[in-house]
Each structure stands twice: as C-alpha cells, then as structure tokens.
Amino acid sequence: MDKVVHFEIPADDMDRAQRFYSSAFGWTSNSPPGMQYTLVHTTETDQRGMPQASGAINGGILPRKSPVTSPVITINVDNIDEAVMRVEKAGGQLVHPKFPVGKFGISAYIKDTEGNVIGLWQSLHG
Numbered sequence: 001m002d003k004v005v006h007f008e009i010p011a012d013d014m015d016r017a018q019r020f021y022s023s024a025f026g027w028t029s030n031s032p033p034g035m036q037y038t039l040v041h042t043t044e045t046d047q048r049g050m051p052q053a054s055g056a057i058n059g060g061i062l063p064r065k066s067p068v069t070s071p072v073i074t075i076n077v078d079n080i081d082e083a084v085m086r087v088e089k090a091g092g093q094l095v096h097p098k099f100p101v102g103k104f105g106i107s108a109y110i111k112d113t114e115g116n117v118i119g120l121w122q123s124l125h126g
Contacts, residue, residue, distance in 0.1 A: 002083070005057055005121060006074035010064035014038060017061050029061065037062050067095040067109050067117050074119030080106050083120050087112075098122075 011017035014031075018038055021027045028041045043056035051058060062068060077083035080098050087110045088094065095117060096109035106122045 002075045002077050004073050005076040006119065007057060007059035008068060008072045008074065008119060009040075009059065009061050010068050010070065010072075011061050012064055014061060014063065021061070067111070070117070072109070072117050072119050074107070074121050076121050076123065078122070080108055080120050080122040083122075084108060084110065087120075 009017065009021075014036075018029045021040065022029065025042070029038045031038045038061040040059045040061055042058055043051045043053045045058065046052055059074075075083075084094050084098075091113045093111050094108065095111045098106050098108040098120075101107050103124060105124050108120045110118050110120060112118055
C-alpha cells in the first residue's frame with residue numbers, strides 16, 4: 001500500500017504564507033538556496049530529515065502555478081513509471097511528467113478521476 005508522505009501548499013506570496021503557517025500552527029520552514037520552494041516542518045525530524053512521530057508528515061510551500069493551484073498530497077511509490085501506468089489504467093491522467101528533485105528523488109503530478117492533482121514521489125535513497 002502506497003502512503004501519503006508529503007504535502008504541498010501553493011502560495012501567491014511565499015513570505016506571507018510562511019508567516020501564516022508559522023503563526024497559526026507553529027510550523028518552521030526553510031528555503032534551500034537557489035530554489036523557489038520552502039520546506040515546511042510540522043513535526044520533529046531525525047538525522048535523515050524523516051518525521052519522528054508515527055503518522056506525521058512534513059511538506060512544502062511553492063509558488064502557485066499550474067498544475068499545483070491548490071493543496072496537494074504526495075504519495076510515495078516504489079516506481080514512478082509503474083505508478084503512472086496504474087493511475088492511467090484506473091482512469092486518472094499524468095498532468096506533469098516526472099522530474100528529478102536534486103539527488104533525493106523523482107516527482108510527478110497526476111490528476112485523479114475527480115479532478116484533484118496528486119503528487120507522486122519515488123525516493124532515490126532507501
């Protein structure tokens with residue numbers, strides 16, 4: 001069973017969004033150099049950056065643009081190409097082809113049968 005491992009929140013104003021989530025929920029954030037992406041921590045992480053609390057996930061804030069125009073959950077898959085084939089067989093569609101995320105993994109966006117955009121994630125490290 002593939003699990004939800006991440007979320008993304010699109011923003012029109014990245015700084016304003018960071019301030020909101022920090023003030024409203026106590027989340028911390030940091031932006032990797034050279035990226036228009038903010039990592040959001042909703043829970044403490046271990047040395048590898050993985051959540052310590054069972055069932056907890058962290059996420060990100062990114063500039064609002066198609067296909068991510070509303071909040072997105074991201075599902076971890078063993079093989080992104082096979083997952084896209086399963087999505088399409090089940091009636092969904094690929095809306096953004098796979099792309100590398102640094103040395104960490106591969107991501108893609110699909111649309112489910114209800115029109116929701118969902119992220120897929122394949123880790124490059126075990």
